[in-house]
Amino acid sequence: MISSAIARILRLCSVAGLAISAHWAAPAWAAGAMTTGGLTSQPIGHYDFCKSNPGECNIRPVNLDPAKMTDALWRRLTSVSAGINAGVKPMSDLDHYGKDEVWAYPDDGYGDCEDYVLEKRRVLYRMGMSLADLLITVVRKPDGEGHSVLTVRTDKGDYVLDNLTDKVRAWDATGYRFLKRQAIDNTGRWVSIRDGQAVLVGSVQ
Structure with a gap:
């Protein structure tokens, strides 16, 4: 069964979609793709999340092609x-759990950046996207603070879903x-x- 919190979020997604459609114009898709290196350490919060949710941490997607970017996907x-x-x-x-670095689904309606990422990943996966294209990503903000976002891989480049803005941005235009x-x-x-x-777009190189 779908929780009341998830149902409320899905209703808000629908409302947001209607608002976006009313003012929507095709974006100029111009993101590049990140260049990744070798295997690296797993964030401690994700390690603990995997201990609690082992079935979510051994999935090997079959189709590794990036998602096809379309107006509908955007x-x-x-x-x-x-x-x-x-x-x-x-x-x-x-404040939520009485300790640092707890990654969890925000089923009670509260969370920090990783929890927003997990929920966006879960909703988009349930909508049919591959987990190969929905990647939890750790960044550092310009002020030096750690942060997490969801990277979406597409054939038009990598885009970021962020709880600090409602805009979907090209990864290389975030300043992170x-x-x-x-x-x-x-x-x-x-x-x-x-x-x-x-x-940042327009910044001095």
């Missing part, structure tokens, strides 16, 4: 991201430094991201 990504951003209330792990992400061929493994310094 609208779906934007509406899901905006809907979940609206449906989940931000709360630190320390990209550190590591899930491997496309195994949901329990992580790879480094080479030359992971994304730049």
Whole structure:
């Protein structure tokens, strides 16, 4: 059965989708694809998440091709991201669970950045996307603080869904430094991201 929290989030996604459709124009898809390196360490929060949810951390997607970007997929990504951003209330792990670095689905309606990522990944997967194209990603913000986002792989480049903005952005237009992400061929493994310094559009090189 679908939880009331998830049902509420899906309703918000639908409402967000209607609002986006009313003001929607085709984006200029121009993202590049991240260059990944070798296997790297698994974030401790994901390690603990995998101990609690082992079935989610040994999936090996069969189709490793990036998702085909279409107008419909763009609208779906934007509406899901905006809907979940609206449906989940931000709360630190320390306030929520009494300790740091707890990765969990925000079924009670509260969460921090990793929890938003997990929920967006879960919803998009249930909508038919491959887990090879929905990758939990660890970044560093310009202020040096660690952060997590969802990377969506497409044939038009890699895009980021972020709880700090409702906009779906090209990964290299976020201003984040990209550190590591899930491997496309195994949901329990992580790879480094080479030359992971994304730049703000219009910034001085």
